[in-house]
Each structure stands twice: as C-alpha cells, then as structure tokens.
Amino acid sequence: MSGAGPGRPLAHWQHRLAERGVDRQLWLLVPALVFVIALFLYPFFYGLTLSFQPTTGGPFSDYARFFSDSYERGTIWITLRIALPAALLNVLAAVPIAYRMRGRFRGKRLVTTLLVVPITLGTVLTAQGLLNFLGPTGWFNRILLASNLVDEPVRLTHNYWGVFFSLVITGFPFAFLLVLSYLSGIDPTLERAAATLGADWRRRFTRITLPLLMPGLATTFCLTFVLAFSVFPSAVLVGNPAGETRVISLAAYQAAYEQYDYPYASAIAMIMGFVELVVIAVVLAARSRFYTGSTGGKG
Amino acid sequence: MSAFTQLRLDGVSRRFGGQAALTELDLTIEAGEFIALLGPSGCGKSTALNCLAGLLPLTEGSIWQDERRIDTLPPERRGFGMVFQSYALFPHLTVRANIAFGLRMRRLPKEETRRRTEEAVRLVRLEDHVDKLPGQLSGGQQQRVAIARAVVFEPSLVLMDEPLSNLDAKLRLEMRTEIRRLHQSLGLTTVYVTHDQEEALSLADRLVVLREGRVQQIGSPRELHTRPANWHVADFMGYRNLWRGRVEQSEGARATVESSGHRLLGEVVGGLQPGADAVVAVRPEDIRVDGPGETRNAMSATVEVVEYQGRELAAEARTDSGLLLHLRTEQRIAPGDQVKLAVDPQRLLVYPADASTQPDRLADAPGATR
Numbered sequence: 001m002s003g004a005g006p007g008r009p010l011a012h013w014q015h016r017l018a019e020r021g022v023d024r025q026l027w028l029l030v031p032a033l034v035f036v037i038a039l040f041l042y043p044f045f046y047g048l049t050l051s052f053q054p055t056t057g058g059p060f061s062d063y064a065r066f067f068s069d070s071y072e073r074g075t076i077w078i079t080l081r082i083a084l085p086a087a088l089l090n091v092l093a094a095v096p097i098a099y100r101m102r103g104r105f106r107g108k109r110l111v112t113t114l115l116v117v118p119i120t121l122g123t124v125l126t127a128q129g130l131l132n133f134l135g136p137t138g139w140f141n142r143i144l145l146a147s148n149l150v151d152e153p154v155r156l157t158h159n160y161w162g163v164f165f166s167l168v169i170t171g172f173p174f175a176f177l178l179v180l181s182y183l184s185g186i187d188p189t190l191e192r193a194a195a196t197l198g199a200d201w202r203r204r205f206t207r208i209t210l211p212l213l214m215p216g217l218a219t220t221f222c223l224t225f226v227l228a229f230s231v232f233p234s235a236v237l238v239g240n241p242a243g244e245t246r247v248i249s250l251a252a253y254q255a256a257y258e259q260y261d262y263p264y265a266s267a268i269a270m271i272m273g274f275v276e277l278v279v280i281a282v283v284l285a286a287r288s289r290f291y292t293g294s295t296g297g298k299g
Numbered sequence: 300m301s302a303f304t305q306l307r308l309d310g311v312s313r314r315f316g317g318q319a320a321l322t323e324l325d326l327t328i329e330a331g332e333f334i335a336l337l338g339p340s341g342c343g344k345s346t347a348l349n350c351l352a353g354l355l356p357l358t359e360g361s362i363w364q365d366e367r368r369i370d371t372l373p374p375e376r377r378g379f380g381m382v383f384q385s386y387a388l389f390p391h392l393t394v395r396a397n398i399a400f401g402l403r404m405r406r407l408p409k410e411e412t413r414r415r416t417e418e419a420v421r422l423v424r425l426e427d428h429v430d431k432l433p434g435q436l437s438g439g440q441q442q443r444v445a446i447a448r449a450v451v452f453e454p455s456l457v458l459m460d461e462p463l464s465n466l467d468a469k470l471r472l473e474m475r476t477e478i479r480r481l482h483q484s485l486g487l488t489t490v491y492v493t494h495d496q497e498e499a500l501s502l503a504d505r506l507v508v509l510r511e512g513r514v515q516q517i518g519s520p521r522e523l524h525t526r527p528a529n530w531h532v533a534d535f536m537g538y539r540n541l542w543r544g545r546v547e548q549s550e551g552a553r554a555t556v557e558s559s560g561h562r563l564l565g566e567v568v569g570g571l572q573p574g575a576d577a578v579v580a581v582r583p584e585d586i587r588v589d590g591p592g593e594t595r596n597a598m599s600a601t602v603e604v605v606e607y608q609g610r611e612l613a614a615e616a617r618t619d620s621g622l623l624l625h626l627r628t629e630q631r632i633a634p635g636d637q638v639k640l641a642v643d644p645q646r647l648l649v650y651p652a653d654a655s656t657q658p659d660r661l662a663d664a665p666g667a668t669r
Contacts, residue, residue, distance in 0.1 A: 192354050193387035195374040196458075197448065198404035207400075211391050291391030293434050 051266035062267035072268075075248040076275055082160065082235075082247065083228035084279075086167035090175035090224045091217055093168075098180040099205070103188075112180075119173040126169050127237035131157055134165065162238030163245045167231060171224045178223065182216030183209070186295045212295045218287035222280045229276055248272045302455050303364045304330050306488070310360035311370075313346050320346040322512045323360065328456075328490065333482050335503035336492045339535065343512035344492045348458050351490060353377050364455070375404070380449030381458040384465065386441045388433035394444050395420065395429040401452040419451040422481065439470045446478070450485060457482075459491045463498065475501060496536050500524060508532050526568065530578040530650040538580035539625040543652065546575045554649050560620035563596050565647030576652035583613065585646035586626035589639050596642040600624060602632050616640065 017023065052059040066072045097115070101108060118126065134140050134156040141153040156162060186209060194204045232249045239245030248268065256265035306328040313321040321343040328334055336344040349355035351362065353374035362370035369377055380401070388397050398419050402412040420429055423443035433441055442462060449457055462478070463471045479502055482489050493499050499506050500520040508515040508523065516528035527533035534541055544558030554567045556577050563579055571577060600616035611627045616638060618624065624640065632638060 187385070187387065189383055189385055189387040190389060192374070193381065193383055194389070194400070194404075195354070196352055196377075196379060196381040197401035198375050198378070198452070199400075200373075200375050203404065208389055291432070293390055293432070295390055 047266040047269055050263050051270050052263075054263045054267075055261060062264045063271070065264065066268060066271060072251055075246055075251045076271070078245065079229055079231070079247040079249075079272075080275070080279075082163055082167065082231065082245065083225055086164055086171060086228045087175075087221055087225035089168055090171045090228075091179070091221045093172060094175040094179040094220070095213070095217070098176055098183050099209070101180065102183045115176050116173045118169050121170075123166065123170060123233040124237065126166050127162075127234050130162060130165055130169075130238050134162070157238050159240050160244050163231060163234050163247075166234035166238050167228045170234075171227055174227065175220050175224050178220040179213075179216065182213055182220070185216075186212050190295075211290060214290040215287050215292045218283050218290075222283050225279060225283075226276055229272070229279075248275075302330065305363075305365055306456060307363040308347075308351070308360070309363065311347065311350055311357055311362060312359040313343075313350055313355060314358045319512050321350070321509075324509075324514060326507060326514075326517070328488060330455075330488050331486060333479075333489045333491065333502060333504045335499035335506045336490065336509060337494070337496060337499040337506050337535070338509035338515075339494055341511075342509040344494075344509050345460055346512075347509070348381075348460050348490060348492045351456070352379055352381050352458050378452075378454055379456045379458055380452065380454035382445045382449045382460065382462045384461045386433075386445040386462075386465075388441055388444055388448070390433055393430050393432060394425060394436070397433065397444055398447045398451055400448060405452060415451055419447040422450075422485075423447040423477075438466055439474065442466060442474055443477070446481065450481065450487065453485075455488065457487050457489045459489065461493055462491075463493075463495075471498075478502065508535060510535075527580070527648070528568070529653070530580055533580040533648060533650065537582055538648070539583050540579075540581040540586070542579045542581075542622060544577050544579050546571050546573050546577050546649070549573055553644065556649055559618070559622040561596075561598055561618065561622065563642070563647060564644040565596075565642075565649045566645060567649045569651050571649060571651055578650045578652050580648045580650060581642055581646065583625040583627040584611075585642055586624060586628075587641050587643075588626065588628040588630050588632065594641065595644055596647060598622070598624075598640045600638055600640055602634050602636040602638060605632060605634055 014023075051062060054062040054065075057064075101111065121129075132138055136153040136155070136157075138157075140156070141150075144150045144154065145152075156165070190208050190212075191204045194208045199207060230249055231247055232253070235241055235245045235247045235250055239247075241250055249272065252265045252268040252272065255261050255268055308324050308326040308328075311321065311324040312319070324343075324347055326334075336347055338344050346355065350357055350370075353369075353372060353376075357370050360370070361368055389400065392400070395416060399412055399416040402415055407415075420426055423446060425440060425443055425447070428436060428440060433444065436444065442465075445462070449459075459478070463474055466474060475498060478489075478491075481487065482502075491499070491502060500523070503520060505517065505519060506523050507517050508528075510531050515532045516523060518526075518528075523532070523536055527536050527538065530538075530541060542558045544556040544563070546554050547557050547562065548555040549567060549571055552567055553564060554571055554577070556563050556565065556579055558579055565579060598618045600618040600622075602614055602616045604615040606613040608627075611629055612632065613625070613627050614632060616624050616626060618640075626640065
C-alpha cells in the first residue's frame with residue numbers, strides 16, 4: 001500500500017468506522033427508525049408533555065386528580081387483579097404443554113395449530129364465543145342445570161371471570177409459542193445426561209430444565225402481562241365496564257372520548273405505562289438471578 | 300454401585316422406522332475391560348452406546364448384567380456413567396455442582412458428597428476452577444469435568460461417546476492418556492465409541508468394529524491391526540491400498556493374485572478358490588522403496604505426489620500398468636522419480652471380494668476384473 005496521498009486518512013477513517021459496525025448498510029435502518037420515531041417516540045413525548053398541561057391547575061394536577069379519586073385510582077388495582085393472574089396462568093399452563101411437545105412426534109403440527117388458533121380469532125369473536133358458551137343460557141350452564149349440579153345459572157360473563165377467561169384464551173397461544181421456542185433452545189442432551197446421572201423425570205425437570213427455562217418464563221410473563229394489562233375490548237364485551245372490570249384503559253378512554261379531556265387521558269396513559277414498567281422491572285430483576293447464558297440448543 | 304462381573308448384550312438390535320441402525324449385536328463385557336466400538340459414521344456405534352445407556356429402547360434383543368436383565372430399565376436406574384460428545388455439562392451449575400450432581404441424585408450424606416466431589420476434582424486436576432461455570436472453561440477443561448461427573452459415583456460401567464472429537468490434536472493425545480490412566484487407576488469398565496482407529500487401538504483392550512449396523516470383527520488391537528477379518532475392516536484399519544484382483548493359485552494360507560497385470564503373493568484371510576474375485580490389502584508403511592534383497596511382489600512405479608510428514612514421507616505412486624499405490628517411506632523421493640517397490644508376502648493380505656465391493660472405493664486399475 002502506498003503510504004502517501006490524500007486518500008489514506010479517509011480510508012483509515014472508513015476502516016475505523018467499519019470496525020465498529022458503521023457502514024453503508026446502516027442506511028437500511030432508516031425506514032424502521034422513521035416508523036419508530038413517527039409512530040412511537042413522537043406520540044409518546046407528545047402525550048407526556050400533554051399530561052403536564054392540564055386544563056386547570058398546575059402541571060401535576062391531573063396526576064393528583066387521578067390519585068385523589070378512589071374510583072379512578074382503583075382502576076390500577078382492578079387491572080392488576082385481572083392481568084397478573086391471567087398472565088401467570090398463561091405461563092404456568094404453557095409450561096407442561098410445551099414440555100410434552102418439545103420433542104418430535106406425529107401430529108405435532110396439528111396440535112400446535114389448534115393451540116395457536118385463538119390468536120387469529122381476535123377479541124370480539126372470542127367474546128362472542130364466551131357469551132354463547134358461558135352465558136346464563138349458554139351450553140355450559142345448560143349442562144350444569146340439566147345435570148342438577150346447580151340450581152341457577154353460574155354467572156361467568158359480564159363480570160371478572162368473563163374478562164379473565166377471555167384473556168386466557170387470547171393470551172395462552174402467545175405464552176405457549178414463546179415457551180415452546182425457549183424449551184427447544186435447551187439442548188436435549190442435558191436431560192439425557194441428567195438421566196444417566198440418576199435423575200428421574202421430576203428431578204430432570206426441576207434441576208435442569210426449569211432453571212434453564214426460568215429466564216424465558218420471566219420474559220414470557222412480561223409479554224403476556226403487558227398484553228393483558230392493556231385489556232380493553234373484552235373488559236367492555238364480556239366484563240362489567242361500570243364496576244368490577246373498569247380497567248385503567250377504560251378510564252383513559254372515557255377521559256379522552258367521553259369527557260374530551262386529552263391532558264387527563266394522557267396522564268392516565270402515563271400512569272398505566274409506569275405501572276407496567278414497575279411490574280416488568282420487578283420480574284426482570286428476579287430474572288437476573290437465574291443463569292441467562294447459552295443453553296446449547298438450536299434456538 | 301452394583302458392580303458386575305459380566306455384562307452381556309444378546310442380539311441387541313435397533314431400527315429407526317424400518318431402517319436397521321444396529322443388527323444383532325452380541326458382546327460380552329468383562330468387569331475392568333476397556334472396549335472400543337469402532338466404525339465409520341452411521342455404522343451404529345452410537346446407537347449401540349445409547350441402547351446400553353438406556354437412552355434408546357431396543358427393537359430386539361436383551362442386555363444382561365450378570366443374571367439381571369437391564370434393557371427395560373430407564374437410564375437413571377442403570378447406574379452407568381456417560382460422557383457425551385458435546386460434554387452436556389449443565390450450564391447453570393458450577394463445576395463443583397456439575398460433578399456432584401450424580402452423588403446428589405443418590406442422596407448420599409452431605410459430608411460424603413463433598414469428600415467424593417473434592418476427590419474427583421483433584422483426579423481431573425480442576426482444583427482452581429471448581430466455582431466457575433462450564434461456559435468459562437476451555438474445551439479440555441470441560442472435557443475433564445464431563446469425565447469427573449461420569450465417574451464420581453463409581454458407576455459399574457462408563458460409556459464414552461466420541462469424547463475427544465471436539466478437541467484439537469494436541470489436547471486429544473493428552474486426554475487419551477488421561478482417560479486410559481483413569482480407567483486403570485479407578486478400575487473402571489469402559490465402553491468407548493470412536494471413529495478414530497488410532498484412538499481405539501491405543502486405548503482399548505478389545506475392539507468391536509461395526510459396519511452398517513453389523514459387527515465385523517471383535518478382537519485385540521493387535522489382531523485388528525495385523526489381521527482384519529475382511530477388507531472393509533482392513534480399509535478402516537489403515538490398509539489404504541485396496542486393489543481388486545483375481546486369484547490365480549492358492550496353496551494353504553498363500554495365494555497368488557493377478558491385479559492390474561501384477562502377480563502378487565500374499566496371505567489369504569478367509570477361504571478363496573482359484574478364479575475367485577479378490578481384494579488385496581496393503582498398508583502404506585508395508586510397501587518398501589528400493590529395499591535391498593526383497594524381490595517378491597516387486598513393482599516399478601513413478602512417484603506422483605509426496606507429502607512431508609516429519610520423519611516420513613507419504614507418497615502416491617503409479618505402476619507402469621496404472622495401479623495406484625499409497626506408501627510411506629523414510630527415503631527421500633520426489634515426484635517424477637522412478638522407484639522399485641516391494642511388499643513382503645506376509646504383509647499382503649488377500650480377501651474375498653463381496654457383493655458390496657464398491658468400484659469407487661477400490662483402486663482404479665484399468666485392468667481390474669469386473
């Protein structure tokens with residue numbers, strides 16, 4: 001290489017940048033960045049500043065208003081009471097099913113398809129099905145009544161349970177698919193090794209698979225929790241939106257589109273995001289206590 | 300653990316969806332033996348090992364530990380230690396916890412678990428690394444953890460599935476010695492799977508050569524080295540020169556074979572009649588270059604390719620009639636040289652050709668029969 005000449009410092013620069021992964025391929029990121037900025041960052045900061053500009057009072061008065069009103073404040077608790085158990089159940093139910101299905105067997109694709117179908121249905125169709133099946137005159141109650149197990153229909157819709165079931169039905173496929181992919185990321189030879197060392201299936205699961213799966217379960221929990229926390233349609237359709245399932249997103253909706261108080265609605269949205277972040281931070285803190293390195297599998 | 304005096308495999312077979320991976324393996328393993336299962340990839344050696352470990356159910360046959368039938372027991376109740384090709388160390392457990400795992404599963408007293416773990420750590424010289432996770436260790440260290448973990452609970456049988464194949468050449472030699480040393484000092488019974496004939500010859504008391512799921516030969520390293528039972532085994536044991544030919548004359552253990560216009564005198568392994576198709580097998584190191592005196596099985600050839608291999612040279616030479624020879628020599632030869640080659644008849648083995656004699660595997664001699 002000829003040392004002299006004006007080209008050299010430039011080439012030197014380009015090498016240094018390339019070493020840090022900076023090259024022309026980075027331009028490929030531009031469309032994604034535009035989307036993120038236009039559809040997420042801008043609305044977020046717009047809402048954030050809006051929430052500090054209430055129609056009356058100081059910058060924090062909308063936040064104060066939310067927390068001083070027990071009917072509003074209570075929506076946090078109502079939403080957590082639905083979202084946390086639903087997310088937990090989704091993860092816990094996904095583990096044994098995914099564990100059984102981690103190997104190869106005939107009909108696996110069919111079973112996976114059946115388990116994943118609810119994703120494609122959407123909340124409204126699920127709600128419709130729940131009303132037909134679990135409603136006061138639905139099949140479930142008719143069977144119970146006909147077999148004399150109960151004297152009057154069990155109320156499972158238009159209350160807490162309706163929303164809970166809806167969240168489980170729509171959230172389970174996500175949890176299942178995630179857990180399945182985390183499980184297939186664990187090298188199956190590890191369990192075989194544990195078996196030759198004298199561990200029965202119970203201890204193979206508790207000592208080897210579960211500890212390696214925990215970080216994945218924590219991530220899965222966070223994602224299904226976020227999905228469940230922003231529950232809106234099913235809280236209206238199969239819940240009791242005026243009472244026990246008046247979730248926080250409903251409170252924000254009412255502030256925005258019934259009272260046309262955008263700053264207050266923004267404040268509620270910010271509070272909602274903050275609560276989610278707190279839960280996720282707690283779960284991720286717990287997650288970091290587990291081994292999170294390579295588990296040797298194909299995933 | 301339950302030690303045994305004899306472990307017997309009786310017609311052990313395994314099929315995968317109609318495809319036979321292992322066919323009627325009969326083998327008796329005496330306590331204290333070091334057995335190597337040897338063969339090219341896909342020969343069924345790993346299948347046999349997994350059947351022994353209980354990780355793979357048999358399709359047919361039975362496995363007996365003395366008078367107890369064990370082939371229906373799950374792996375956790377056989378009490379065999381196993382070293383996996385990928386080591387399969389538990390990534391979330393420290394070296395110490397990995398090694399202690401088998402003892403913990405046996406619910407031994409805490410004090411004894413600690414003592415025996417320490418002992419095993421010392422045995423594989425990992426004292427400085429006990430609190431590390433497997434991911435922080437080098438390949439050789441991981442290998443030693445895997446071995447310690449498999450022997451710490453004093454298993455009646457240790458199974459090793461190509462344990463050295465992921466190591467570099469130098470470490471492979473070191474660990475080979477280490478494994479043999481452990482086998483002797485702990486009085487283990489070991490079944491070792493490998494595709495490396497050199498590894499198998501140097502480690503094992505007895506070798507089992509498999510091909511396409513069937514046992515080809517069982518014997519001592521010496522027997523296998525000097526007297527392979529058929530030309531497939533010879534091929535696998537380093538007889539690189541395999542020439543097709545036709546038997547002209549046979550007299551007791553000696554026969555004369557015509558191959559590519561050369562008349563070769565050699566030792567017959569297996570019965571052969573004059574006129575029969577044969578395969579001649581010669582090791583590269585048994586071909587002598589310009590040796591004094593030796594006139595039998597003499598051929599003149601032109602050197603084509605020479606590889607430097609330290610003290611020796613590995614070379615390819617072609618005779619005037621087109622027969623390609625692989626040879627090793629300490630003499631200095633160069634491509635283009637005319638050399639006189641000779642083979643001691645005792646070192647030239649004559650095998651019957653069989654139906655599976657693939658034309659592409661054998662020397663591409665123009666004058667070869669068929």
